[in-house]
Amino acid sequence: MxxxxxxxxxxxxxxxxxxxxxxxxxxxxxxxYHNIAWRRPTPTGATGSQPTVAFQNAVDQVVIPLDGTPTSVLTATITAVATQLVKIDTTIQLNITLNPLTPDFSLVLSLDFERNGIIISTETLELNLFYSAGQSIIIPHTFVDQVPASGITVYNAVLTVGNTNNVTQVDITNRALNATSFPLP
Known part of the structure; x- marks a missing residue:
């Protein structure tokens, strides 16, 4: 042969x-091909829509009024289509200054998440502690939102201080908000 x-x-x-x-x-x-049978070329990556991320990171000090006035502390703007899921992750460092002559304090704090000015999630933090020094607390929060209409969506994190006892100041420093939209199947 x-x-x-x-x-x-x-x-x-x-x-x-x-x-x-x-x-x-x-x-x-x-x-x-490295002891592997014939291969056809494969795609180099995803061919459809990719996740989109909008975020804000900040370290400047923002004083939250003790009189119950809502204060926007983080904002992220993302473009999404109707019924698309958006995962919102945030963390906020809350600093509480106390009256130094009292052995205890109490504080009610509300953290609201807004989509285009409408509240979609609320977390309430109530602190009643016997502690005479200042406090620093990290507040993490995660929420998954289904966008009701296509277009630009603005997410805000809003803090409001409610009732306080022996608290002289509430401020925030390190904080971050990430909004990730996932493509529809």
């Missing part, structure tokens, strides 16, 4: 050998 051998080199697939058997006029092809 006599063979004609041709060697082809493909940078992506490795080395391919083509054997032509003259007597039976058959074509056999054997490809080697």
């Amino acid at each position: 006599k063979f004609a051998i041709s060697i082809w080199v493909f940078p992506y697939f490795g080395v391919c050998f083509v054997f032509i058997q003259k007597q039976k006029r058959q074509l056999m092809m054997s490809c080697l």
